Amino acid sequence: MLPTRRKKLGRLLVLTALAISLASCSIIGIPDSPLNSLDPQGPFAERIDNLFWPVFWVATVVFVLVEGAMVVSLFLFRDRPGRKEPRQIHGNNKLEIMWTIIPAVILASIAIPTVRGITDLTECGADAYPIQVIGHQWWFEYRYPQEEVVTGTELVMPAGREVCATMTSEDVLHNFWIPALNGKRYLVPGQETQLRLEAFEPGTFIGQCAEFCGLSHSLMRARAVALTEDEFASWVSSQQEPAAQPAEGSEAAAGLEVFLNRCTQCHTVDPFNVVALDEFSGPDLTHFMSRDTIAGGALEYSRENLTRWLANPPEVKPGSYMPDLGLTQEEIDSLIAFLETLE
């Protein structure tokens, strides 16, 4: 190779390495990694893992054998001056039957558990706890039909128990993916799909919408919070409570006033207003403070981030369906005082 070409190649390699390491960084500084499918934290993800590793090792052996045979043939049977043609095996029945049967057996032994796995991972058990998952550009909404609870962004679930996620989308295709709990599954407008979720232990498991769904697709995070049976029961009963009336004359009361004037077209805060579930709507804010992340998981909750969000949502999430409402700093401050009462 010419020295300049070698230099160029070196530069290209460095740039590629840099691009790969930058691509794995989070742009807005919220932990979105590791999105690791090799670290199962529940029975369904484990089922995938138990299939993945044997297939991986079989594939590795096949790769080494096939590539090895090729490299050996390249050197052993190379054309050299005066060399005779090597013995030809074309038309050797025994060999051809053997190398047809062996791959067929390997493929069948992979295909059978794979097809069984696909149905097992998506057909819920009879006792599974039902949760509806609704995809919106760009956040996930969760409804608990048995408990009449509606929340968003964080899927709170009991640990050690199967959850049956029945999923659909309000707008475009989305894809629900929490790698520690199960594989990916589509959310399809006008159609329902199911996904089984279960965590062995309490914990927080992060995920991501895995289907390109528009401008802020990368900021459509998923997050499951698994709680012990008791914690889950008390979470449910606190979610069923309506919001408290802010004290008269307080800053929160002023914030409620702004909310009623500017926000009720899209947001519910029970008991002050209710936007019908089938209307176009943003996240239900009745228990806004019970979530650690806001705006589809794009921002960690903090006053500073909430100010940023209220001041100009599309600046945080390009294309956001919550518009820049031109709020004054005073309005933002009182809204935050109000929102912080929504535990």
Ligand code: HEC
């Ligand atoms: C035109 C509809 C619309 C209006 C009006 C609107 N919002 Fe939103 N809001 C949304 C949508 C949609 C989202 C979700 C955006 C996303 O995550 O991409 C959202 C998200 C939010 C969130 C984050 C919620 C969460 O749980 O992550 C807050 C807080 C919020 N809005 C507050 C307000 C306040 C306060 C007002 C009134 C000043 C308001 N919104 C007006 C549509 C609206």
Ligand SMILES: [Cu+2]
């Ligand atoms: Cu999406």
